[in-house]
Amino acid sequence: MTPAARVQTAIEILDAIAAAAREGGAPADAIFAEAMRARRYAGSKDRRAIRGHVYDAIRLVRSAPVSGRAAMLALAEVQSELAPLFDGSAYGPAPIAPGEARAETGLAAPALLDLFDPLVGESEHDAMLARAPLDLRANRINAARDDLAALFPEGEAISGAPDGWRLPAETAAVQHPAYAEGRFEVQDAASQYASAALDAAPGQAIVDLCAGGGGKTLAIASLTGNAADILACDTNRARLQQLAPRAERAGVTRIATRLLNPGQEGAMLADWQGRADRVFVDAPCSGSGTWRRSPELRWRLTPARLDRHLADQAKLLDIGADLVAPDGKLLYAVCSIIAREGRAQVDDFLNRNPGWTADTGYLPVGLGRTAGAGFLLTPAHDRCDGFFLARLTSPC
Template sequence: MTPAARLQTAIEILDAIAASAREGGAPADAIFAEAMRARRYAGSKDRRAIRGHVYDAIRAVRSAPASGRAAMLVLADADSALAALFDGSAYGPQPIAPGEPRAETGLAAAALIDLFDPLIGEGDGEAMLARAPLDLRANRIKANRDDLAALFPEGEAIPGAADGWRLPPETAAAQHPAYAEGRFEVQDAASQYASAALDAARGDAIVDLCAGGGGKTLAIASLTANEADILACDTNRARLQQLPPRAERAGATRIETRLLNPGQENAMLADWRGRATRVFVDAPCSGSGTWRRSPELRWRLTPARLERHLADQAKLIDLGADLVAPGGKLLYAVCSIIAREGRAQVDEFLNRHPGWTADSGYLPDGIGRAAGHGFLLTPAHDGCDGFFLARLTAPC
């Protein structure tokens, strides 16, 4: 493909991503992959260049643009070499006309920024959209961080994460034989901090209420040396089915999975009511803390979608509380920097549940900032995804 053809392809893919964002459809990565399957003639260099154009434009534009061209013109204004590719050549974009509209730039739409936690400042914007490093977590059942240092000497230790090792963005670590052997997992530092904050121990009875594909479930199994009983639940069959083979690879043999039917969660977890010493509620959320990895999420969030997330979060934290044994602990977490999903959700929980208390001092020194009854982690302050977490103790 010519450079101009690559640029036109990126514009077409951006059109599809913007439309999908407005409609709540497939994510950007899935759309990009499908577009490349439809263009089998594109080589690896073509794919890398097209992907670069697409994601550079997504990071630059604050909300779903009217067109992919309007988004790409933003980049062309800052790059004369890119602007020169708007040359009208075969398969390339048409020349730039005077006064053509551009997409709006910035971190996010003003109405969305107004929802951020008060701790988010002007200096956070660049870090929230920068390319994220690749974080690894050593699986204690089979390895430790020193092993990761030997495998990937180009990396560095993650501050405050005992098992964490950080590599440059897009390192192909998952292709290393040690990954297939279950010696490590790819996991952002924020998730490693949250898993450790649960303070699970050998012999605990643990519920991971929103386990998804099981990343934090496996981290908890590692931290407890495969000597705790863990029930991993979710309502998404496709995601939960990913966990058993991952657990087998990791040597985590005490994980039970349970698919929950939406609306029937209480009945389906009746055998665990009041029994769990630890409950992890990694609730579905806006994903606003993960914009480094999925910048198009800024284009997807609407007031209606946020309200649905808030309702689900309140339901799940209450459900989790019913499972906790007297004196046990619940960790509530969202990969969000929106105050209503974080500190406000915990404030409301504590008002609904007299006798429950919020813990403190469960994060490594220098990690996180106090946000109400919990802690907020951000890329600028903590070098990880944006995350809110709060550990709560049940009355005895």
């Protein structure tokens, strides 16, 4: 492909990504992969170049653009080598017209910035869109961080995460035989901190209420040495089905799964009411803390979608609370930097559940900042995804 054809292809892919963002369609990675399958003539250099154009534009443009062309024109203003490629050639984009509109750039639209937790100032903005490193978590059942250091000497230890090892972005770690052997998982440092904050111990009964594909479930199993009984739940069958093969690879044998019907979660967990020592509520959210990895999430968030997340979070907190044994603990976590999903959500829970208390001091020293009754992790301050955590203790 010519350089101009690569730009035109990026424009077409950006059109599809912007439309999916507005309509709640497939994520950007899936759209890109499908576009490349439809263009099998594109070589590896073509794919890398096109992907670079697409994601550079997504990171630059603050909200879903009116067109992929408007996004690429904005990118051409900061990457001057792109402008001459709008040359009107056979497979390239049309020449740039005088005064042609460019997409607006920046971290996010002002209305979205206003929702950020007060701790998230402008000093965080660049880090929130910087490319994230690849973080690994050693599986304690059959490995240790020192093993990862030997396997990947180009990495570094993750501060505050005793099993964590950090590698440069795009490292092909999962292609290493040690991954197939279950010696490590790919997991951002923030998720490792959250899993450890649950304070799980061998012999406990634990519920992961929103387990998804089981990343944090497996981390909890690792931290307890495969010696705790864990129930992993979710309403998404496809995601929950990913857990069994992952657990087998990791050598984890004490995880049970339960598919829940939306709206019937409480009834379907009646046998667990009041008996869980620990409950993890990793609730669905805006994902605003993960923009480093999925920058198009900025294009997807609308007031209506946020309201749905807030309602789901409140419901899941109440369901999780009903499962906790007296003096047990519930960890609420969202990969969000929006105050209404974090500190405000927990304040509301404590107000409607007298007797529950918020714990303190469960993060390693120097990590996170106090945000109401919980803690906020942010990319610039903590070198990890944005996460809000609150650990709550039930009345005796």
